[in-house]
Amino acid sequence: MTKKRLWITRRLSDATLDRAKRDYDVVINYDDTPGTAADLIAASADFDAIIPCHSELFSPEVVAQFSDRLQIVANHSVGVDHCDLPALEGRKIVVTNTPDVLSDATAELAMLLMLGAARHAVAGDRIVRTGSWDSWSPAFMVGKQVTGARLGIVGMGRVGRAFAAKARGFDMEIHYFNRSELPPHQAQSAIYHDSVESLLEVADFLSLHCPATPETLDLMNVDRFARLPTGAVIVNTARGALVDEDALMAALDSGQVAAAGLDCFKIEPGGNPALAKYDNIFMLPHIGSATRTTRDAMGFRALDNLDEFFAGKIPKDTL
Template sequence: MKPKIYVTRKLPDVIISYLSNECEVRMWDKEDEPVPPEILAEEIEEVDGLLCLLTETIDERLLGKGRNLKVVSNMAVGYNNIDIQAAKSKGVQVTNTPGVLTETTADLTFGLLIATARRFEESINYVKEGKWKTWSPMGLTGQDIFGATLGIIGMGDIGEAVASRAKGFKMNVLYHNRKRKIAAEETLGAAYRELDDLLTESDFVVVLTPYTPQTHDLISYKELALMKPTSILINTSRGGIVNEEALYQALLEKKIYAAGLDVFEQEPVSLTHPLLQLPNVTALPHIGSASVTTRMKMAKLAAFNLLEALQHRTPPNLVVTV
C-alpha cells in the first residue's frame, strides 16, 4: 500500500506526478490561498507525510493529530513555522530546502537595495500619477550605492552571495555573524564587526540572519538609532527580526533614510500597516526566492526529501532527526 501524503498548496503537475508515483496524494487545490487550519487538522490525521509552506503553522496540537505522521517537508529554508521540539518528541522528521534559493534571494536582496536607495517605487508612481512635468535638479534624488559601505547581519550562504554582488559596486563590505567567517573575509574582502559598530559604520544594513528566539527584535529602536541618518535598512530574512514599531518611529524621526522590506512579522501585511503609509518604505510580498527556476527547484527538493523519509532513507536536508 502506498503511503499517504498531504500537500498544503497547489504545486505544478510535474511535482504531483513525481509524488504520485510513490504515494497516494491529497492536495489543497488553491495556489494563492492557504489551506484553512481546520481542514489541515482533518487531513493530517490520516497521512504519513506532509509537504507544507511557511504559511502553515505546524504546532504541537497539530502534530498530535498525526497518528501516522512520519515526516514534515517544509518548502522553505526557514522552519520557524514548525514546532521543532514537538516534532522531535513525537518522532516526526522535519526537512527544509536550503541551497537552491541562495543566488535568487541574493539577487532580490541587492535589487531591493538598489530600488530603495534610488526610490524606484516613488519614481514609478510619480510617472503613473502624471506628476512628471519637468526635470528638477534635486527631484527624487536618492543615495549612491557605488563605493558605499554595506553591513551584512548574518553571513550565511545568502550573505556571502550578497557580498559577492556588492564587490561589483566597489562597496566596502562589513559583516556580523555568530562566528567569524575567515574564508569569506579572505575571498570577499569582508571585515568582521560587532553589531553596534556595523550599524554605526554602514550606509546599507542588510538583515539576513535566521529567525530564532535569540534574533527576535534583534534590530529595535536602540540599534536603529545607531545608524546614519542617510543609511538604509534592508530585510529579506524574517519580519520578526526587525521591530516594526521601532522601525516606523526611526523612519518618522529620520534616524535612518529609508527601508526596503520583503518580509513582515504578520504576512500578508495589512494595508493599514503604518510602515506602508511611509513614502520611504519599499515593500515586497516575500518574493526572495520567487523565480520560476528556483521555485521549481524548491518544490522538487521538498518532494524528494518527503519521499526519501517515507522510503526509510535519510533525506539530504534534515532539520529534525529521529
C-alpha cells in the first residue's frame, strides 16, 4: 500500500520523527523554522496530511487557497487558535489536537512561575549572580506566602485541574471560574464562581488556563486587575492574548499586583521588551509543555490521530 504523504512543519521529538518515517512518506522541516502562508498553500497540493505547531497560521485567506488534496491537520498542540476552524471545515479538512498529555507539564510550569513570582526569584537570582549580595536583614526580599492562600483559576479544564491538584499540596484554597460548574469528582471541593469578577475578588493568586478566543481577548484588563486583592500575584501559562500587557504594567507600578509569572506574551517569539525592566515579573519563553516525556506524548498523540483517520475512523481528538 502506498504510504500517505505527511509534512511535519517543525523539528519534533526524535521518537515522533522515527515513528512518522516508519509509517508515512514524510517530509520534515529540520531547519525548524515556522511554515509561512506560501509554505502551507504549497503543502496542500503536495501532502495528504500536515502536523503543524502553533507557529503555523491557518487563516481564512490561506485556507481559501488550499488544493483539495490535503485531508487532515493534526496539530502538535492543544490550543488551536492558530487555526480558523470554520474555514478548514468548509474545505472538509479534519482538524485534531493533542489534549491530556501536556496537562501535568504545563501545570508544573505554572507552579514554578507562581512560586518564583511570589518569592522574588528574578531579583534574587540577579543579586547573587552579579555578586551584589552583600547584606541581609529581616526586611530583605520579603515575598508573598503561597501556603494557605486563596488561588483563583480561570478555566478549569485539564490543565486547570492539574494545577489545582498540585496547589492543594500547598494547602491552597481553590476557587475557579469555568463556563460551567464541574461535577464534584472533578471539582474536588474547589469553590465555583459564576463570573470572572466574583473570582477575582478573592484571588490572592490568579492563574489563567483558558483558551484564547474573541471573548477572552484582554481578559485581564485595567478594570479586572483593579478587582484583585491588593498585592495579588498573576500567572499566565495559557495564551498571551488573555492579558493586556500595558494594564499589567500599570497594576505592577501601582502595587495593585505584586508580581507576575508569564510563559506567554502578545507577541511570540520575542515577548514584550517593556516587561524586562520589572524584576517582579518572572518570565519564560512559552515552554509549558517542554519536557521530553510530554513532547514524545504530544507527537505520538498527533500520529495516533493520523493513523485513526487514514484507517477510516474518526480521530478521538477531532475538533
